Amino acid sequence: MMERERIRMGILLVLFGVLGGLVDGVRVQDVSAKMSLNNFFAPSEKIVNGNEVTSMADYPWLVSMGIRTVLGIAFTCTAAIVDETLVLSAAHCTHGVNRSDLYICFGLEFDSSTCRQIEDYVNHPDYVDSDLTLTFGFDLSLIKMPSSLLQDGRKVLMLSTLPVITWTSSASIGWGSTNDNSDPIVLRELDTILVTATGCDLLVGPSADARLVCADGDHDGTAGVTCSGDSGSPLLVLGDNLDDSYSVGVLSFVSVVQGTNECNSENESAYNSLSAASHIEFLEDAAASFGGSLTYAESDECDRDAFFACMEENDLSCALNDQGEDCCAGVETTLDCLAPIIDNCGNQQLINDFPSVSETLMEQCNPEEVACFPGNAVVTLEDGTTKPMDRLEAGDTVLGGDGEFSDVFGFSHRDSTEFGKFIRLEMSADFIELSPNHYLAVGDKLIAAKDVKVGDQISLANGDLTAVTAIHRVQLKGVYNPHTISGDIVVNGVLASTYTQTVNPLLAKLLLLFPKALYKLGLREPLGSLLYKTVPNAIVRWIPRGPSKWIA
Structure with missing residues (x-):
């Protein structure tokens, strides 16, 4: 140059x-x-x-x-x-x-x-x-x-x-x-x-x-x-x-x-x-x-003004990384508003695509959403060695908060074949990838990953705080949500919770008391493999969800 x-x-x-x-x-x-x-x-x-x-x-x-x-x-x-x-x-x-x-x-x-x-x-x-x-x-x-x-x-x-x-x-x-x-x-x-x-x-x-x-x-x-x-x-x-x-x-x-x-x-x-x-x-x-003219995919009868008006309050972009109640309600309203307009616009491919796109957007707001870490996430074992999430087993003792180690007693997701959408939070020397509704320690609160902002102070394994410098959306293979006795876990050197917004943390603690007790009595994995793939939607839809911020 x-x-x-x-x-x-x-x-x-x-x-x-x-x-x-x-x-x-x-x-x-x-x-x-x-x-x-x-x-x-x-x-x-x-x-x-x-x-x-x-x-x-x-x-x-x-x-x-x-x-x-x-x-x-x-x-x-x-x-x-x-x-x-x-x-x-x-x-x-x-x-x-x-x-x-x-x-x-x-x-x-x-x-x-x-x-x-x-x-x-x-x-x-x-x-x-x-x-x-x-x-x-x-x-x-x-x-x-x-x-x-x-x-x-x-x-x-x-x-x-x-x-x-x-x-x-x-x-x-x-x-x-x-x-x-x-x-x-x-x-x-x-x-x-x-x-x-x-x-x-x-x-x-x-x-x-x-x-x-x-x-x-x-x-x-x-x-x-x-x-x-x-x-x-x-x-x-x-x-x-x-x-x-x-x-x-x-x-x-x-x-x-x-x-x-x-x-x-x-x-x-x-x-x-x-x-x-x-x-x-x-x-x-x-x-x-x-001396020419352009050809449009829409017919002259298409109501462009009405189309723009439908998207004025919610242009659907929040479904990429928000998934909060206000976002999801707005997405549903916008899609309902657009449906009859698209049917009359004459754009055949838009008509063909709209049902599947609508379904995909609404899936982002589905309470059945995966709440996990990817398979390549790394935890630290009690002997000082590390292990990727896709090799973690019930009974492994992993590093958690305050430098303490805690046993993994089960998984609510454990699927090596599924691709999950994660949020990557980058700090100056560390990063963590976790699902949008997974909690991690930000100051004295647990905050869902999707609500973390650039500049927020994230807790590291040694107790130090470090600022988030960048946030990205990624899709990675493997979805794993291990549960520890302590309720927290250090992943990639960053302190995270084992709780998510899928189930309100207070209710989740109560629900896990019994399997924790069984584990302490010697049952290696009391949760079994029932929840490895997903929790049935018919059950999850009635369970109270967690807030975006929660004081542990």
């Missing part, structure tokens, strides 16, 4: 940090292949942990972008066909580029021999070329081609102007290359889920608005993320029938781990939302100025 570009980036990052744009020790960065203002091109990163696409027939709307350099036409970004002669991409991919130097290219691998020179392009009038302003949206570019693009099976991609519904299955895609110059630049895909701006860990403060939407590639624990070279690509909701597929956004930026150029899979990828009024107006005006 040129020296003046490093200085420019440094100034922007300082400003960005002051305004709240730095998130969890990472910085945001556009994900084009451009590395400086001088059109210097370097090899870019691939979609991390995605899959290589084997046929363009699966994505007939996708095209790559190239720019003329002294060495020939070089790859820069990804784009989508949105009209017979129109292509949609990100403004930071085209800003400052001469129209005669910009090309649209075709095929699974980037091949400059397939490239066709563009006729013209227009960027959103409010777009400003800086990393600082990426978080404000407006990163859109509409490109005009001199002739039809609809040959060789290529098609027009529909756009959706409705707000996204969190947890809807989506796909991120792009031509990001590998680190090796000799490797081909090939199309790759990544399974993601949609996340509204307010539920997106990457966005904070004023950036969490309706002009942006996120895609989470790590929702299934695969640490997937878009990266350099994928800019401008559509955020796809793939149809059961190919022609029902549509785009809800245009890829703008990801977070980059400080001190590296690595795209951070612990945060989502940020897209410019196609439901934002300023974005819709720009695209329609730009398309009309080029």
